[in-house]
Amino acid sequence: MTTLQTTAPFSATAARMSAPGTKAGAESNILADMQQIIHLLDFGQAFCQKGQRGSVDLCHEVERITQGRAYLRLGGARPRTYQLPAHLLITLPVQFGHVSYGALCITSDPLYPELPSMQLPIARLLALACSWLLHMFEQSIVLWGQSQQFEYQVLGPLTKREREVLQLIYQGYNREEIANRLSISPATLRKHRQHIYEQLGVHNERDALLAAYQGGLLSPFTETLE
Numbered sequence: 001m002t003t004l005q006t007t008a009p010f011s012a013t014a015a016r017m018s019a020p021g022t023k024a025g026a027e028s029n030i031l032a033d034m035q036q037i038i039h040l041l042d043f044g045q046a047f048c049q050k051g052q053r054g055s056v057d058l059c060h061e062v063e064r065i066t067q068g069r070a071y072l073r074l075g076g077a078r079p080r081t082y083q084l085p086a087h088l089l090i091t092l093p094v095q096f097g098h099v100s101y102g103a104l105c106i107t108s109d110p111l112y113p114e115l116p117s118m119q120l121p122i123a124r125l126l127a128l129a130c131s132w133l134l135h136m137f138e139q140s141i142v143l144w145g146q147s148q149q150f151e152y153q154v155l156g157p158l159t160k161r162e163r164e165v166l167q168l169i170y171q172g173y174n175r176e177e178i179a180n181r182l183s184i185s186p187a188t189l190r191k192h193r194q195h196i197y198e199q200l201g202v203h204n205e206r207d208a209l210l211a212a213y214q215g216g217l218l219s220p221f222t223e224t225l226e
Contacts, residue, residue, distance in 0.1 A: 033122040036065040037129050044133040054137050062104070062130065069117040072130055074102035089116045092127040096135035104130060156199040158217065165192045170209055170218050 043061055055074055062072040072094065089108040094101045104127040109117045116123065158166065161182070168178045179189045197203060200211040212218045 030119065030122065033118065033126075037122075037126055039065055040126070040129055040133070044129075044136065055134070058130070058133060058137075062126070066118065066126075069107050070123065070126060071105040071107075072102065073105055074134075087113075090120075090123070092123055094127050094130050094134065096131045099135070099138075101131065101134045158196060158199055162192050162196050162199075163217065165189065166196055166208070166212055166218065169205060170212070 040061065043058075059072045059074065062070055071088070073091075074094075087108050088105045090106045091103040092106070094104050104123065106116045106118050106123050109115045118126075164182060165178060168181060173181065175186065175189060179186050182189075184192075193205075197208055200208050200215070202208045202211050209218065
């Protein structure tokens with residue numbers, strides 16, 4: 001079985017599969033494969049809410065939507081009932097940055113055993129979609145685990161200035177930098193921070209950020225103050 005990198009150039013195999021007349025209805029097959037990937041991305045929104053079961057469901061979903069042409073193998077562990085077929089032809093890495101989650105295994109074409117059952121560009125796109133979904137799932141699990149340690153409840157509204165302070169804390173600015181950016185004194189900043197803690201029902205900065213995020217008061221996409 002051949003292992004491919006997602007950044008590798010198209011191989012001769014891919015070129016043969018893309019050649020006109022290789023298979024009847026090739027364009028229709030590509031469209032169907034694209035629809036499957038769109039479905040998988042839609043599935044990902046619910047996938048991140050399934051807890052530890054989510055990764056198992058993703059493996060089965062990949063197998064189901066590709067009708068057994070692709071199998072997602074995560075790490076070295078998988079359910080005992082999840083058996084990979086013997087006719088795997090290539091594997092593609094499933095990773096995000098330097099974190100490796102496993103591999104996407106592509107079977108051989110039943111009519112052309114020397115070729116993969118899925119065109120390589122589509123297979124790479126599927127592997128990339130799985131990588132992003134697993135990364136998103138991993139982050140949501142970490143955040144959920146941290147949040148379960150506390151019972152957050154927003155006890156009262158924050159002022160515009162307090163929201164600005166909270167957003168700057170979230171963006172990694174220290175106390176001196178926040179005071180300078182907002183043109184306020186350190187004493188005023190301390191009062192803002194204390195009121196933020198009281199309104200969020202917390203006692204420290206880390207819990208304030210978690211509570212504010214869970215309460216919808218923070219977003220990584222809010223523009224930094226000029």
